[in-house]
Amino acid sequence: MTLPMVEPLIYDYGRAGRGARGQWPAAESVVPAVPAALRRARRAALPEVSELDVVRHYTRLSQLNFSIDTHFYPLGSCTMKYNPRACNAAALLPEFLGRHPLASTRHSQGFLACMFELQEMLKEVTGMQGVALTPMAGAHGEFAGVAMIRAYHRARGDLARNEIIVPTAAHGTNPATATMCGCVAREVGVGPDGDVDLVALRAAVGPKTAGIMLTNPSTLGVFERHIPEIARIVHDAGGLLYYDGANLNAILGKVRPGDMEFDVIHMNLHKTFSTPHGGGGPGAGAVGVGPRLLPYLPLPVVARSGEGDAARYRWLGEQDLPQSIGRLTGFNGNAGVLLRAYVYMRMLGRDGMSRVGEYATLNSNYLLARLQQAGFIAAYPQRRASHEFILTLKALAQQQGVTAMDVAKRLLDFGFHAPTTYFPLLVPECLLIEPTETESKETLDAFVAAMAEILREAASDPDTLRGAPHTMPVRRLDDVRAARELDLAHRPAAA
Amino acid sequence: MTLPMVEPLIYDYGRAGRGARGQWPAAESVVPAVPAALRRARRAALPEVSELDVVRHYTRLSQLNFSIDTHFYPLGSCTMKYNPRACNAAALLPEFLGRHPLASTRHSQGFLACMFELQEMLKEVTGMQGVALTPMAGAHGEFAGVAMIRAYHRARGDLARNEIIVPTAAHGTNPATATMCGCVAREVGVGPDGDVDLVALRAAVGPKTAGIMLTNPSTLGVFERHIPEIARIVHDAGGLLYYDGANLNAILGKVRPGDMEFDVIHMNLHKTFSTPHGGGGPGAGAVGVGPRLLPYLPLPVVARSGEGDAARYRWLGEQDLPQSIGRLTGFNGNAGVLLRAYVYMRMLGRDGMSRVGEYATLNSNYLLARLQQAGFIAAYPQRRASHEFILTLKALAQQQGVTAMDVAKRLLDFGFHAPTTYFPLLVPECLLIEPTETESKETLDAFVAAMAEILREAASDPDTLRGAPHTMPVRRLDDVRAARELDLAHRPAAA
C-alpha cells in the first residue's frame, strides 16, 4: 500500500516552462561565449515552479518540524535553548550581511571590533589566553585543538606522541577527530559513578600520549570530580589536556577550564551562546588555548592596536603567527553565527552568564527529581545532575518490552521533542535529557506528566507505545528499508 | 464537557514576577512625578511571561491559521493572491520604517517620490485625473468618494441631493458608507442576468440623486453590460458616478473607469496590488477622481515640482486644496501598505498589469466550467465569469439538506479555504469563488476534485458534511452561544 505524501516534492509542482520569473535577471543580448567543449548541453533537472509554489511548499514543510520556537526540545548534549530574535536581527544588519569576507580593513572595523571582543569574552569565560573563532562547529574546533596538540609535540621534536586518550563516555566526534588528525584514539573506561577510571587512565598514559580529550560535565551528565588528578596524571606523562566544552552551559561562571589546567578547549557557541541550530547547523566551534598552545592557533585571528576611540582592528595571518596550524576555513568561519553569539553574550553580561549555569543545573536536577518520583530510574542516582542527566529504561525494556525508542516516539504524541536516545552508548536504553535554563517550571511539570502517563501506558497498553507516534505527519519510519533500498534523490527527466 | 484549549491563553503562561526582561529599559533613577490624582494605582493585568513563552505561543497560534502562504484561499471579493515577499522587504527598509510621518521634506524625498509615482500609475490604470492615497481601506475610500460627491453638490448649492443609489448586489460597505456620509442609500434591483435593472434605475433617479455606487464586475461576478446607459441615466439626472473598484483585478488593462465616465473610484490596493491582508488588515483604499471632483480630494496628496534629477516632492495641504473634504487619517494613510503596492505595480509593469486581468479571468472561467461539469450550478450560467463567479447550492440544500455552510466547512478538511459564503445576499446558498491569477491549473484541478468529492458525500454521507470540519484544531463552533453568552475578554486578577 502506498499512501500519498504528506506534502508532494517541490518537483511535483513543476511544469515545463513555468518559473518564478520575477527572480530572473533580464536576458542578456551579448554573452561571452563558452567554448563548445565546456558548455552544458542539457539544462539541469531543477524544479520549474512559481514563486507561490515555492513559498507555499516550504512554508508547509516547515510546519512539519518540531523546533524550539514551537516545542520543548530537551535533546541532551545539544542545549536547545531559546534563540533570541535580537541576535538574528543584529546579524542581518545590511552592513554585516553585505560585507565581503575579504573587504578592506577600512570597511571592517565594526565587524572586527565585535570579533575581537568576542575573543576577549571567551578568554574570560574559559580562563584561556588565546581564542580563535574560525572553526565552524564543535567537531571542527576539536580538530583545531588536537591539531594544535600535535603541532606542539612536533615542534618539541616529540614525534612519538600520537595517542589521544578518550574516555568511553566521550562524544563520537572525539575519537573521530583523533583519527582525522592522524592520531590513535585510546579509550579508557569510566567507573560506576560516571567519573573516569583513574587506574585505567594511569595505565594508559605514557610516552605515546599526545593528550586526553575530556568532556566535562561528561556526556553522562555529571561533573568529573577527579579533574585535578586527571590533569596531573596526563601532564606528568607529557600529554596535554583537551576540554570538550560542548557542555559549557553547565559550568558558566562556576569553573573555568583554564583554571583547571586545561591546555585547550573548544566551545559550541551554537549551544552555550544560543545561536540557532538550523535543522543541523550552522554552528561555531571557537577554540581557546593556554600558554603552551598560543603559537599554534588556527588562522586568522583578530588583533587590536590602540585603545578606545583610537582602536584599530585587523586580521592576523601567517606572517604574524608563523607556527599556526594554518587555515581551517575558506574565509573566517561562520561570521554570522559569531555575531549572534557576540550579541547573546553582551545581552547576558557578567551576571547573566553565571545564571545560565545555575538555572540550567536547577532545571536539570528538578526534572531528574520529579522523574524519579514518577518511577523512572536515573543512571547515576548517587550523583547530582549537571545541566543534563540520564535515565535508563533497561528495566522497562526487560519487563514490558518497551524501549527507549518507543518512549521517545510516544513523547512526540504528547507534544514534546524526544530527549537524546541511545547516547551515550555506555548506558543501555538511555534517555539523555537536557532541559536548559530557558524553560519554565510549568513546561518541565508538563513533561513529567507526559512521562508518567507513558509509564502507565507501558503497563496497560504497550502496543500504543510500540506503534508510536500516532499524531505526527507520518508514523514510525522504516529505517532499515531506507538503508537497504537507497533512495537518495528524485530523478526527474532533464529539461 | 469542557475539553482543554488547543493552545492556552498567553495569560496562562504567566506567573507573578516573570517577564521578558531583556526587552525592558533599565530602571530610571529619577522620573518626573505624576500628580497623585492622575497616577495609576494598580498595574494593568497584562501577561507576565518570558520571551520564549511569547515566541512559542504566537508561533503556535499562527500555525492554526489558513493563509495564502499555506493554502488555496478562493475567498470571493477578497482577491487573495500571492503576496510577494519583495514588497514586504522593500517596505521594511530601515529608512522607510524609521521615518517619522512629519519628518522634514529634506528627509522625505525618496518616500514621496514613490508616493507620487504611485498616484500617477493609479491615474493611468483608472483613467482618472487625480488620486489621493490616504484612505486606509476600501470602505474608507468609499467614504472619501461619497464625501466628495456631497461636497460637489453642496459647492453648487445643490443641497437636496442626498440619495445614493446602490444596486442590491452591492457590498455592504456601500450602503453603510452612504449612511456614514449622511446620505440615504436607495436600493435598485438587478435583473436575472445580474445586470442592473435599468427600469428601476430610471425610476429611482431624480433631483435628490447625489450619485450611484456601482461595483464592477459586480459582486455577482459578472461585468455590468449597461454601463454606458447607467452613466447616461445618472449623469442626466444630475448625479455622479461612483465606481467601487474593489474588483479592479478583473479589468486591469481592459477597461478604465475614467474612460467609462465615472467621476470617482476607490481601489482596494490590498487586493488588486497584492499587499497582505494581515488577518483582517491593513488595507489601502486610494481614491481616483475625474475633473468634477478634483478640488475635493482628501488631504494630503503629493505634488512634484521640477523634473528628473531636479524633481522635488512635497505634501499638499489645506492652503493648496482649500475645497478639500479634509483629512481622513491621522497622518498620511497606511504608508507601508502603499509602498508595498508601489513595488508590486513596478514589478508587474505595463504588460504584467493587463495579464493580471486576463489570467484572473481565465482561472475563474476555467474553474466555473470544471465545477459545472462536476455537477454544480452557476448562479448566472448564461454569463461569462469575471475574475470570480457564484455557485448556488439551493438545490442541494433542498434535496439533501446540505447547506453552503456545510460545503464550506468540509472544504477545510480537504485543505482549501472556503469561498465566500452567503454573500452576496441576493443569491441563496451561494459560494462566491475567486481563484486569482496566481494559482496554477493543478491547484484549481485539485479544488474541483475536492468539490466533486463533497458532492458525492452529500448524497452518500451528508452527516459528514453537517459535522464538518473534522480535521481542524476545533470542530464547528457555536456562534449562537458566542453572541448570547458574551465572553469578550479574559479577566485575570490585576497584579
Add this chain to the structure above:
Amino acid sequence: MPFIPHTEADVAEMLAAIGAPNIEALFAEIPRELRTRALTGIPEGLNEQQVMQLMYARARMDGRPLNFIGAGAYEHHIPAAVWAIVSRGEFYSAYTPYQAEASQGTLQTIYEYQSMITALTGAEVANASVYDGATAVSEACLMAVRANRKSTAARVLLPRAVHPHYRAVTQASTGGQGLKLEELPYVRERGQTAVDALAAYADQDITALVIQQPNFFGVLEDVDALSDWAHARGALVIAVVNPTSLAVLKAPGLWGQRGADIVVGDGQPLGCPLSSGGPYFGFMATRMEYVRQMPGRIVGRTVDLDGRPGFTLTLQAREQHIRRGKATSNICTNQGLLMIAGTIYLSLMGAAGLERVAHACMARTAELVAALARLPGVRTAFSSARFHEAVLLLDRPAAPVLEALAARGIEGGFDLSVNYPELGPALLVCATEARSAADIAAYAAAMAEVLKAVRVA
C-alpha cells in the same frame, strides 16, 4: 510572467475546457466601445532585483535622521521577536477570520488583544481595531451619539488641546451625519483644557466630551474633574489616550466617579514602527452596555461541537455585511496585522516593562527639555506636569530652525505655528526611551549652533 504560473499548455487546456478560442474571448461581454488602449503611462516591469535596487536608492535619499518628533507617532524600541512573528505567512497572508475553524490563530490573538486593551484602559470590551487614532476618535463621537439616548443634540465638545489632526479627521468624518463639534480652549500658561470654559455649557444638551490624556502638548489634563463634569450633565466621556502612558496614568475606566465611557487611541506605540505614517491601529474600548453600538469586529470565546473552547467573530449584526445601511460603521478591513504586533508587544513588555518604558520616556523628555531650555532663545511653554512631550517657545520663526536642524541630521520637533499660531514660534518635542543621553546632547549642541546661525525674527 511574474506571479502567473500558467504554461502555454495550461492555457490551451483551460481554454478548451471553457470552450473559448482565446483569453480575449472571455472579455466579449464588455461593450467594445469601453475597451481601453494599452497602459502606456505605466513603466515596464522590473524584476525583483531591479525593484529592490530602486527602493534601496529611494530609501537612501531619506537617510536616517535622529528623530525628536512625536505629535502622535512615537519612536520606541520594538523587540525583534514582534515582527519575526507578525511576518509569518500564516498571520501576514491570511484575511479576516470568516472561517473560524481555519483561523483560530488570528481569532485567539484578537481575543487576547481585547483582553489586554481592556486591562490597560479599564474598559470592559474592546474591538479588533479601527484604522488609526484619529478615526477612532471620529468613530467614538458617532458612537456616542448612538449610545447617549438622553442626548438629542449630537453635540460633542472637542478641546483645542486635542491632536489637531484628530480634530480635523473628526470634522471631516462626522460632518455628514450632522455632528456639531465645539472647541474648548486651553489655559495659556498651563496648556490644560480650561475647566472654567465649561461653565458656558452648564445647562446645555451635550452628547459627549472628548478628553485627551496626555493632551497634544504632552500635558496632563485634570481628567477626574472633566469626566465628572460631563457625567453630571448626562454627557458621555470619550477618552483619547496614549497606551504607553497608561502604564503610569490612571486608567480611563477610573476617571472621575464613573469612568470614561469610550476609550480610544492610536496603538502605534505598541510595536508599530513609525513607518512614514502607517500602518498603525486605532484601539477602541467601552462599557459592556454599549457594546452593540461599537463599530468594528469583535471576537468572542465559545465552544465547538465537542465542547472544546474556541473563538469566533461575534455580534456581527452591528456590521455592514449584515446590517448594510444600518450598520454602526462602514468599516470592514481594519488593521489586523498591527493589532497582532501590539498584542505581542504587550505580552513581551507586561505591565512592569511598559512602566519602565513610560518612566524612561518621561525621564528622557525631562532631560531634553532641560538641555534645550538652557539655551538662550528657548523656553518651555507650560508649567504643568507632562508625559513625554513638551512645547518649547522660540524667539524666532520655527521653520528655518527646524530646516537648519534637519540639514544637521536632526528632526527637531513638530512646528506648532500652523495649528497654534497663538503660541508664537513653538515646537513640540519628544524623547522616548529610544533616545540616549548622547542623542539629547547632540540635539542640544546642534540647536545651539543653529540658534547662532538662524536670525531672530
Add this chain to the structure above:
Amino acid sequence: MPFIPHTEADVAEMLAAIGAPNIEALFAEIPRELRTRALTGIPEGLNEQQVMQLMYARARMDGRPLNFIGAGAYEHHIPAAVWAIVSRGEFYSAYTPYQAEASQGTLQTIYEYQSMITALTGAEVANASVYDGATAVSEACLMAVRANRKSTAARVLLPRAVHPHYRAVTQASTGGQGLKLEELPYVRERGQTAVDALAAYADQDITALVIQQPNFFGVLEDVDALSDWAHARGALVIAVVNPTSLAVLKAPGLWGQRGADIVVGDGQPLGCPLSSGGPYFGFMATRMEYVRQMPGRIVGRTVDLDGRPGFTLTLQAREQHIRRGKATSNICTNQGLLMIAGTIYLSLMGAAGLERVAHACMARTAELVAALARLPGVRTAFSSARFHEAVLLLDRPAAPVLEALAARGIEGGFDLSVNYPELGPALLVCATEARSAADIAAYAAAMAEVLKAVRVA
C-alpha cells in the same frame, strides 16, 4: 533575568522538590579549589535595545561599499522569499532531524536539496552539506584516499590555480593523516593548469587530481583532458565547481569519458549573503559506488508503518556517533540552514533562471574588464575564456590602489600579490548580476582617478 523564566516562588518549589537548600548546593560536587571568581572581564548585560544600538553603530562603521571582490564569495541577488522562509522558527530553531517523524520538514528539504545538487553536478548522490567549499575539498581528498582502493600513495595533485585558501585548508586538514599534496603549475599566458606538467606524473601512483572549474582566476580549465588523464592513470577526479557556473558549464558528471568522481564546492552563491564570510555551505556529491565513503549526513526516502512515504537520516554507520574513531569524518553539526536557503534559491531560479544569472555575471564581468583594461596601467592577465572573474595586471603596487579605491567607497578586488607574487601587481575582480552598468562606470571612474593619484612603483 533575560531568557530565564523562573520566579522566586518557582525556585523555592524546585529546590524543595530536589531537596537542596539553594542553587549553590547543586554544585557541591565540584571540588572547592576549582571554583572560579566572578567573570569580571565580561561587561554588564545590555538589554535588547542597547545591544541593537551598539550593533547599529558597529554596522555603520563598516558602511556599504560597492563590491567587486569575488575570490570564492559572490554577491548575488537573493530573492526576499528565501530568508523569509529560512528564518521561520520551525527551520531556524530546529536541530539535526534525529526524530524523523517530528522533522519531516527538514528531512524532505534535504532530500530535495540532494536531488537538486545531483541534477546540477551530474553526480548520483549528495550529502546534506559540509562546512564550506574549502573543507569540502579537504574532505574530498580524504574520501578519495578511502575510495580509491587501487592507490596506496595517498597523493593528491592540487593545481596552483585552485583557490589558495582551499589549498591551505586542505593542507592543514589532511596533513595529519599523511596525505601528500602536490602542486601543479599553471600556464602563465592562459592562467590554465598546465596539462604538460602532468607528464612528470605519468607512471606514478596518484590517488586523485583536483580540478577547479572555473579556477581561482576565473579561467575555464580543459576539464575533459584533465579528467581523462587522471582516470587513465587510476586517479580519481575531484571537481571543485561554482554552482552558478553549472548553469552554463558542462556538469562534472560528464567531464571526459567517465565524469568526475567527487564533486564539491561552496554553495554560497545559492542564496547565502556574503555575510562577512559565513555561514555558507559546502556541497559534496559522488557516485553511488562511493556513497559509503562520503562524510556527512544523508537523507533517504522510505515509508512509514502505514506505507506512507517519508524521509529519514540513513547510512549513519558512516558517521561518528555510530562509528566513532572509524567514521568517514568527525563532522556532526553541518550548515543545515544554509542548505535550506540554497534549496529554496534553486527552486525559485530553476535551470532557466540560473542560466540567466550566469549569463548576466559573464556579461557584467566582460564589461568590467573592458572598462578597466581601457585605462593606462591596467591590462588583462590571461587570454582564456572565463566565467565571472578576471585577473588584471597593474603597473604599480596593488595594495595602495585598493586602499585608495576603498576610500572612495569601492572594494576593487582581491590583491593577488601575496598568493601569486609571480604575477607582479595583480587584482582578481568580479562583477555579478548584482552590479549594474552604473556601478561598473563608477568603478572605472574611480580607478582612473586613483591611477592618477597613486604612483607607479
